[in-house]
Amino acid sequence: MSIDQRRRLGGRLHAFTQVFDPPLGAGSGPTFAVKDLIDVAGVPTGGGGLVPLDAAPAVHALAVQRLLDAGYVAVGKTHTVELAFGGWGTNRSVGAPCNPWDAAVHRAPGGSSSGSAVAVAAGLCDVALGTDTGGSIRIPAAACGVVGLKPGRGLAPTQGVHDLAPSLDTLGPLARSVADAAWVLEVISGPDVAGAARPRFDAAAALASDVRGWKIAVLAMEDMPAIDPQVAALYGAAIGKLADLGVEIETARTPRPFADYFIPNGWLMAAEGWRARGAHIAANGEVMDRWVVKRFEAGRDATDAQLAQALARRAADQREFQDWMAPYAALLSPTLPIPPPPIDDVDETASPFSAMTRAGNYLDLPAASVPMGLTDAGLPAGLQIMGRMADETSVVALAAAFEAVSGWSGRRPDLAGFGG
Numbered sequence: 001m002s003i004d005q006r007r008r009l010g011g012r013l014h015a016f017t018q019v020f021d022p023p024l025g026a027g028s029g030p031t032f033a034v035k036d037l038i039d040v041a042g043v044p045t046g047g048g049g050l051v052p053l054d055a056a057p058a059v060h061a062l063a064v065q066r067l068l069d070a071g072y073v074a075v076g077k078t079h080t081v082e083l084a085f086g087g088w089g090t091n092r093s094v095g096a097p098c099n100p101w102d103a104a105v106h107r108a109p110g111g112s113s114s115g116s117a118v119a120v121a122a123g124l125c126d127v128a129l130g131t132d133t134g135g136s137i138r139i140p141a142a143a144c145g146v147v148g149l150k151p152g153r154g155l156a157p158t159q160g161v162h163d164l165a166p167s168l169d170t171l172g173p174l175a176r177s178v179a180d181a182a183w184v185l186e187v188i189s190g191p192d193v194a195g196a197a198r199p200r201f202d203a204a205a206a207l208a209s210d211v212r213g214w215k216i217a218v219l220a221m222e223d224m225p226a227i228d229p230q231v232a233a234l235y236g237a238a239i240g241k242l243a244d245l246g247v248e249i250e251t252a253r254t255p256r257p258f259a260d261y262f263i264p265n266g267w268l269m270a271a272e273g274w275r276a277r278g279a280h281i282a283a284n285g286e287v288m289d290r291w292v293v294k295r296f297e298a299g300r301d302a303t304d305a306q307l308a309q310a311l312a313r314r315a316a317d318q319r320e321f322q323d324w325m326a327p328y329a330a331l332l333s334p335t336l337p338i339p340p341p342p343i344d345d346v347d348e349t350a351s352p353f354s355a356m357t358r359a360g361n362y363l364d365l366p367a368a369s370v371p372m373g374l375t376d377a378g379l380p381a382g383l384q385i386m387g388r389m390a391d392e393t394s395v396v397a398l399a400a401a402f403e404a405v406s407g408w409s410g411r412r413p414d415l416a417g418f419g420g
């Protein structure tokens with residue numbers, strides 16, 4: 001794809017904040033785009049708003065540097081929900097990307113890594129970087145029909161990635177295949193400069209794993225929010241395909257219903273988010289997306305004692321969940337309970353897109369979203385595969401095994417309506 005095409009089609013889809021001309025990097029490897037919450041040296045980090053978080057970062061985020069060093073080529077920066085706080089992919093400050101699966105109606109692309117998912121789905125780049133604090137990699141991946149991979153914390157360094165909620169933030173790839181995502185995770189993973197401890201992710205080993213005989217939990221329908229019937233049908237078929245592979249499927253009840261992880265995750269995002277971004281909002285709130293400001297303001301009055309208590313409770317919840325999950329290689333659910341709605345129908349006071357994903361951040365589970373098919377209206381749905389803490393290997397192995405039998409096989413949106 002030429003820089004010109006990337007500009008033209010990327011412009012109609014509103015995927016990029018900036019297309020690099022020339023692209024960045026001396027290598028000749030896959031092309032990648034960078035969520036505009038992540039620093040690329042010399043390029044403003046807009047953070048989805050009119051006032052940049054950093055007008056001229058001096059150095060690349062460590063993950064960007066690692067990709068460039070490995071021969072990947074950076075082609076641009078992608079739109080995000082402002083300060084990454086929101087799951088629909090809306091943005092009243094600088095505009096929302098279009099979901100490429102519907103050229104007739106502007107549908108929610110999912111967020112917050114909206115532009116990254118749209119750029120990958122539309123073939124404007126091979127892979128992209130996103131961040132995930134409550135679902136922001138998996139949600140747009142599912143809504144746009146691509147693979148999203150959120151590692152557990154501490155695997156991919158967040159140096160040079162602007163905080164939303166430091167105890168929940170993760171960095172990871174969006175890609176058109178599980179293997180492409182796994183290779184990016186391998187490249188960006190490993191100890192950061194401060195010496196964080198997790199070893200490098202081994203993509204080849206994960207992709208070569210034999211999943212036959214693995215035991216997997218599926219969430220009972222009654223433990224989930226209302227699932228759209230078409231999404232439920234695709235989900236049922238996905239489970240059947242995994243069972244045919246020789247995976248042992250067990251319907252199971254988690255220690256608590258998912259809503260019990262959703263709520264404290266939202267609370268922590270707001271409380272930590274206000275601490276990280278309160279000054280920016282105090283200075284620029286007038287020109288910010290008012291819904292984003294509202295979400296941050298929900299955390300304004302959280303005291304240090306409340307925050308400490310919430311984090312202690314979270315550690316206890318994580319231990320309880322780890323014990324429960326010990327016999328299972330993964331836990332499955334639909335990534336999103338509903339297909340992407342028209343952007344005009346979005347209710348900013350509700351977060352159904354995050355209903356299934358937030359538990360992954362709260363409990364620090366690695367997780368992937370893999371396309372599982374299209375609804376009758378031609379809208380993508382994703383299968384969420386959550387793993388045990390720090391077990392990205394099983395997540396990638398199962399994601400690859402499912403992808404191979406999903407029937408999806410590189411399906412792409414018809415971009416004619418966008419002039420593609």
Ligand SMILES: NC(=O)CC[C@H](N)C(=O)O
Nearest residue numbers: 086087133134135136354
């Ligand atoms: N950055 C994020 O991951 C936010 C995701 C989503 N908006 C949520 O509320 O959970």
